[in-house]
Amino acid sequence: MLHKNFKNIDRVVYGRGSFSQLPEIIEPVRKENNRYFVYVIDSFFENKIGAKELNSKPEDLIYYIDVNPHEPTTEQVDTLRDEILSKKGLPSGVVGMGGGSIMDIAKALSLMLTNPGSSTQYQGLNLVKVPGVYHLGIPTISGTGAEVSMTAVLTGPEKKLGLKCDYTVFHQVILDPELTATVPTDWWFYTGMDTYIHCIESRYGIKNNAFSLAYGNQALELCRDVYLNEGSGKTPENDDKLMVASLMGGLSLTYSEVGVCHALSYGLSKVHGTRHCYANCIIFQHLEDIYPEGVREFKAMLEKNNISLPRGLSKTWTEKELDEMAAVSYNLPFMWHHAFGDNYREIATPDYIKSLFRRL
């Protein structure tokens, strides 16, 4: 196909308090399958958002998941799927409420509920053949773009790679900026910078077009309002803006690609378990030769928001670890191709990639 025919989120509701519309929105879906819903919620909300706040039904299943120990794994999704199916059979739908990891788990779970075998079999493009159950995303932190992307990124025994296909896209997203009010400042910064880096990488590469650039440019403007311009900082008005920026940054990637920072980030996360957005920030500060304007502005945002990032990490890494990280990153040719053009293989060699990791 000449140009990507992209699948939109079917329905989007945006606005303060829109979380309260959840029961009304899923009510018509409750007649599907075994007539119950699964909620997958970040354990941060365990004593804050329960059956009462969700207005859930007694037959529903609520899982609180701690995403802190590691990025979502294929094993985690498979186990959850098996448990749900053996308990109550196929649900009407899955509601995911949390950050990018929870969005990824909810998307992957909805697919794995209807597709046999392990999720490791489906890591890649268009490998999923059966539509999943209805799935709805409620982001509680802005920036990853996972609420809009057609990929559910999982770390497997062999690779960190997304289940990427049209079926992955949410049927519904509820964008309620009020839910992001309690995000700690450091994570507010790291996740927002995921959007910022998406847009910089999307823009500086060979694959973008006017659609990608328009979405990316607006998301960058919003990031500047949130992190750099007069009036910046963690305010309700900026929470509103950052939630839109995250969506637009994600849409910017529809006709473009992420680049060097994300390729390295996957390697760092896979080997050291570093959380995605934080890994991006740790890496991006060292890429001034590749993204000069973006890294300069990123550093200004770091300073403005009084955020310090670790350096010198690579001093403690073994050659074996560096080789492993480089292998994961090298195995993402579409990112290197976008960033460096058709001759990317000559530039992004394993040795070069290792040299980039040594900067950290």
Place this chain on the structure above:
Amino acid sequence: MLHKNFKNIDRVVYGRGSFSQLPEIIEPVRKENNRYFVYVIDSFFENKIGAKELNSKPEDLIYYIDVNPHEPTTEQVDTLRDEILSKKGLPSGVVGMGGGSIMDIAKALSLMLTNPGSSTQYQGLNLVKVPGVYHLGIPTISGTGAEVSMTAVLTGPEKKLGLKCDYTVFHQVILDPELTATVPTDWWFYTGMDTYIHCIESRYGIKNNAFSLAYGNQALELCRDVYLNEGSGKTPENDDKLMVASLMGGLSLTYSEVGVCHALSYGLSKVHGTRHCYANCIIFQHLEDIYPEGVREFKAMLEKNNISLPRGLSKTWTEKELDEMAAVSYNLPFMWHHAFGDNYREIATPDYIKSLFRRL
């Protein structure tokens, strides 16, 4: 419902040459209903785009429609629907290819093929109860936002008003900027200004939010690139941008509303048959007291592109005509409410609206 839960276009393909993807895209839909497609195409393309270029099937029906005599009417859609159903029964889908009028006809036709009676019965919000057939839009001129809106605006015997509901939204849009290459300069300006005016009206009113503002601001930036900034003018690069601006301007209205210019425009079109985008331009130049910055910039764009608009039109209008126009405009309270706030009834009286028409 607290916040609108908006229906997206299911799928969007954007890019130069994407028109060629049409047959591949509709192929899977051809198994629906009576297994044929209806094409509704602007008569401008009558000797340019036929069965060969469309790669259509012998069983398909192609209609070329001249949109110049008037804006789309309820009668026109009803007649076309009756003819199609009596000829071949329910089609698999409808493809609309042209400007805003053709988009409106295609959307309304797809709904009226499955909903009984006259389309006049469905002018308003959520009056359509049965989903229409699959419908696909291919805009060949950018600006109206009709490719993304949930409304199919028709002029009936009594009112100019849209069939507005979730079912109206296209299942698929093909955005191929190459198709806009042959648009005459004056209409390129008028229709692009429809987007510009959408964004100004969306922004200056009580109903917007961060989502609307972000989409509107980016569409305004793109309009400036196309009509005002260095590099402006009708170039391929700007055709690319204007097609994105049109989409974003339409999405800006998701959580906002048009305002004074559109309210007046509906009255002018209903009584004098003036085409929508041109009517907007004729009116907007006189609204500097209501939209000061927007009108100043609009005038700069007029000058930069050497476009002159008629003035003094109202001199030849009768009181009866002015009353009729004002009545149509007055009957759009949501636009006046957005523009003037909760006290709009005290401001936007029939006399005041007549006084605005007298400026023309």
